[in-house]
Amino acid sequence: MAENEVKQLISHLDSLKPSTLNQAPQLLSRAKLALLKLNALVPGSQTPPQHLLLAATVLEYGALISIRLKDTDAFTRYYQQLQPFYSLPAERWNSRAGKPSNQGKVTGLYLLLLLSVGDYAGFHTVLEGLEMDSGKEQMEKDQFIQYPVRLEQALMEGSYDKVWGETKGDKVPSEEFGVFSEVLINTIRSEIASCSERAYPSLPISNAKNLLFLDSEGAVVQFAQSRGWVAKDGRIYFPQQEEEMLAAEKDVMSSSGMVIENTLGYARKLETIV
Template identity: 60%
Template sequence: MSWIAFVLASLGVRFGLTSALRSLLSSATSSTASSSSSATKQLEPKQQLHPPTSKATTAESPTMSTSALQGTLSQLQTTPPPSPQKIATLLTTAKKQLLQLKALLPNPSTTPPILHLARQTLETGALLSIRLQDPDAFTRYFQQLLPFYELPASKFKPAGDGQRSKVTGLYLLLLLTKGDYAGFHTELEGLEVEMGGARGAGLEQDKYIGYPVKLERWLMEGSYDRVWGATKKEGVPSEEFAVFCEVLIGTIRSEIASCSEKAYPSLPIANAKNLLFLESEGSVVEFAQGRGWVVKDGRIYFPLQQGEEMRTEKEILVASGMVIENTVGYARELETIV
């Protein structure tokens, strides 16, 4: 019996140890689970400190973009105007703001207030481009303004005419300075059609459009003295027109100089001063040297005419013979045709 008791006691000890081990393992597992759950609970608030940003919160509202563009436009329209570097920076900013508003070109969804603001911004950019003496930039602004000018009045009618008359007149004057008479008349005919045929004659009565119209007519007539008088300060509609007028006078002066080279062997400096619309005889000498003319004893000698006078008599006879031979040949061909 003692041996049996010993075996039972040993088995009880083993079972007791096993249960004890099981209890220890279960408690350790439960404590680990509880610690992990508590750690998870501590991490959750940290994850909520930086929630994902939605697109709606980062996108700029149309009201904010409109107010920003209005602020940029007010800076561009200050008197006196900003420095050229500042103007270029502000114009770049204004174009970006127009893109944000999707108003760089008019579309059916654009509201009239934004259309008015966009047109006003582009017109300001066009006028400031002339102050910067950048005709290419002015031309680009004018091309961007055309879709706004072509909008029907039922969809968009700005207060007054805005700056359209002024910008259009400047564009016509720019075409004259380039000698693009075909483009000038194409643009003018478009304006006449828009005004309704019979009212086209009223374009000359417009302060800004009528100015280049008169200049073009005087240029065709050869009335350069009237053009010269109209380009002086008191005859110019605005400061922007004066910039292009200086270029136009330079173009006219070059045309007169080319004609003078072919028409005269030489000219007195005093006569050349009046003919070329120059202020002083010193300006005449400087202009003559720039074109390669010879200034001697108070006169200007044109090298082209001197070269023609130096041709030998033999060369003149040969040239005359060729003309006579060609004329006789044309006459014989005409007889054959008849």
């Protein structure tokens, strides 16, 4: 009975549309309760292959739907719950029941999540584990794994234009990857903005548009306002840079005043001696 319930819930999850995704958390909770009744939510030595597949399928739906709902915490929990299933030896799965079908996609998404938060150590740890488990040749054939690998290489080179290109069009391997690609671009844009604030007193809006990978000058103005920048006369002005320049000028004037005062004092002493 519990097995049939899980199958029905999986079918319901599979039929969800973007407008009904908010139903998914409740369906997933019901599916996990049914899996508990089957003692299949965590793989055991006696868990039948067909129950292993049901459990892995439910958890993979949970991971992928969490991405669509932009719930990265839930996605991370599902990824962690899937690791005992992904680590099972091949003989625990049989040809009749099959194996989890979205391992590459879920793992690739986790790699992209690590990139988007700047966890490069974690990124390489996961890659090394994959290479040990499945081999380098198998990894290179998996489009879902190679996508974050290419992005990481471009980031290490500082080739932000390559990163931008990878997040567009058919280079994105699936809808779920588009969510993290957007997060990654926003992270890069924020980093470029911080560097620009320190490097320039101002920039033409047209230049800022290309520099920040924004689609229009209006988007530049909106982004500028969110950063506390000033947009006027076709340029973006960085208040922080202006404040630092004014402070530096004050320091120079103050230092100059002290030098002049000390010089005059020294001259007066010389006159006294003479």
